[in-house]
């Protein structure tokens with residue numbers, strides 16, 4: 001059965017609901033607006049007539065919320081990491097990353113993840129369920145409410161593979177983008193994937209305005225297959241073909257993420273393999289030095305090696321950045337906070 005959480009619906013869908021209750025369409029606009037100006041339950045919607053509010057409640061409609069279980073704030077850089085509890089008591093992470101000019105929110109799309117990438121703390125938790133559209137939208141609302149900081153960018157790089165919960169992720173982006181809601185620009189949203197080809201193709205064909213980032217991990221197929229089980233379903237060669245298709249069709253740049261691990265993918269030979277593989281694509285690279293996770297056989301590379309990798313590609317004209325480590329003092333890697341709390345019971 002479809003959720004009756006009002007935060008799961010677009011404005012048009014809410015209008016259809018009110019029309020089905022023999023109320024004028026504009027009441028749908030008003031309800032939608034209330035969802036983004038602080039209504040926490042149906043009775044908070046002051047301009048909505050009592051009979052409509054009662055009809056909504058009688059039909060099981062409600063407004064969902066997140067419960068903050070843990071909030072960790074970095075003394076180093078102001079990063080705020082939240083552990084939120086959902087209606088069924090499952091927990092997810094969201095991270096607010098303030099920078100000099102802008103603040104980015106890292107959002108989760110699933111509880112846990114089925115992809116089981118060997119280096120990932122979230123993958124180690126296993127897959128519990130997809131988040132609803134409302135639970136995704138709520139992370140944006142709660143992050144702003146709890147920190148008082150205006151979010152400028154959103155990245156789907158939290159727990160889960162967003163393209164395996166694609167319908168809810170897209171719908172949440174469209175709802176946040178609605179002019180009667182937060183009017184949050186699609187251009188300021190990036191969906192980060194391990195390389196789910198059908199959804200990447202849809203992004204190219206539909207020409208959505210939000211950005212695409214793909215985690216490459218290694219340009220050597222055999223190494224990637226060892227670390228990323230999903231590489232069997234969607235191999236590197238297919239991802240590269242799709243990245244070419246996407247950049248040609250949309251005339252947009254694609255972001256390749258390259259988590260870099262000591263002794264696995266950090267050599268100059270690895271950089272050369274990457275360069276060769278990506279020839280002909282309009283791309284940028286985000287080099288992400290790995291944050292060690294307890295129980296994982298992956299370690300952080302030496303910074304000199306990371307810089308040498310970067311320089312080697314820069315010298316060939318590649319736009320490549322090293323991601324600054326954020327929140328190092330508050331369980332940095334995604335899934336770690338949820339894992340820690342789960343372990344402690």
Ligand code: SF4
Pocket residue numbers: 113114115116117120121122123124158159160161194
């Ligand atoms: S890296 Fe991403 S896709 Fe892989 S297990 Fe972790 S959350 Fe899932």
